[in-house]
Amino acid sequence: MPDIQRRNTALWAGFVLTITALLSQGLYFTRIPGQHIFPWINLALAAVAVILLGMGLVRAFRQPQIYRGKVSGSIATVVSLAVLAFTVSLFVGVRAMPASPGAPRIGQKAPDFTLTDSNGQQVSLAQLLSTPIGTSKPKAALLVFYRGYW
Amino acid sequence: MRGIQKQLSEFEAAGVRPVAISVDTPEESHKLIQKTGYTFPLLSDPHLDVTRRYDLVHHGGGPAGNDIDRPAEFLVDSSGTVRWVNFTEDIRVRARADEMLAAARDIH
Numbered sequence: 001m002p003d004i005q006r007r008n009t010a011l012w013a014g015f016v017l018t019i020t021a022l023l024s025q026g027l028y029f030t031r032i033p034g035q036h037i038f039p040w041i042n043l044a045l046a047a048v049a050v051i052l053l054g055m056g057l058v059r060a061f062r063q064p065q066i067y068r069g070k071v072s073g074s075i076a077t078v079v080s081l082a083v084l085a086f087t088v089s090l091f092v093g094v095r096a097m098p099a100s101p102g103a104p105r106i107g108q109k110a111p112d113f114t115l116t117d118s119n120g121q122q123v124s125l126a127q128l129l130s131t132p133i134g135t136s137k138p139k140a141a142l143l144v145f146y147r148g149y150w
Numbered sequence: 151m152r153g154i155q156k157q158l159s160e161f162e163a164a165g166v167r168p169v170a171i172s173v174d175t176p177e178e179s180h181k182l183i184q185k186t187g188y189t190f191p192l193l194s195d196p197h198l199d200v201t202r203r204y205d206l207v208h209h210g211g212g213p214a215g216n217d218i219d220r221p222a223e224f225l226v227d228s229s230g231t232v233r234w235v236n237f238t239e240d241i242r243v244r245a246r247a248d249e250m251l252a253a254a255r256d257i258h
Binding site: 025028033035036038039094095097098100101102103104105106107108109110111112113115116117118119120123125126128129130131133134136137138139140141142143144145146147148149 | 151154161162164165166167168169170171172173174176177178179180181182183191192193194195199200201203204205206207208209211212218219220221222223224225226227228230231232233234235237238239240241242243244246248250254257258
């Protein structure tokens with residue numbers, strides 16, 4: 001009978017991955033290319049973390065003579081699950097976007113508008129598309145709809 | 151929007167005029183401009199009239215459950231035709247200025 005139990009690596013790897021999935025959310029504040037795959041990386045990390053934690057717990061409880069981590073592993077798993085729930089809810093929350101079926105598509109006319117700028121001046125799309133940039137006529141306007149800062 | 155500001159001279163050289171639209175009032179936009187140094191116009195659509203016309207209302211998307219704009223970008227040529235569009239699926243992931251510049255340079 002072994003008198004030294006093995007470290008329950010799966011449990012701790014699961015815990016580390018959980019934290020990694022959480023911290024990798026910080027990558028959005030960088031301007032690294034390929035950001036559209038980040039959410040899926042976050043989710044994949046979280047999924048692997050759950051698998052590892054599960055494996056670790058099963059080991060700790062089925063083979064306690066070999067693997068450690070019954071108590072510490074259970075605590076780490078509960079903490080991890082809370083963190084992972086947050087990670088996943090964030091994933092769902094930030095994607096809860098309307099489908100915008102009526103938005104203009106490529107080849108369609110963009111509806112004209114007149115809105116007030118930060119100086120109180122009225123600005124129309126027609127104006128944006130005709131007022132020269134420097135000395136030349138503009139080729140296009142880039143309309144950026146954003147969430148605002150309220 | 152930070153990316154656009156950084157590459158504003160390149161957008162202008164490509165003949166493109168960027169403009170941003172949200173529910174923020176002109177006063178709030180003015181504050182944002184002072185904070186960030188944006189030099190392109192921020193337009194105010196507080197009652198979502200234009201946003202509705204573009205079907206970009208995100209019902210309950212604001213912090214107090216108020217209606218706001220969903221992020222989206224349109225490149226509109228001088229005839230008023232949409233030439234490129236991006237509908238953000240994840241609010242953390244926005245169109246990159248490089249991408250928009252490349253699309254802008256494709257317009258002749």
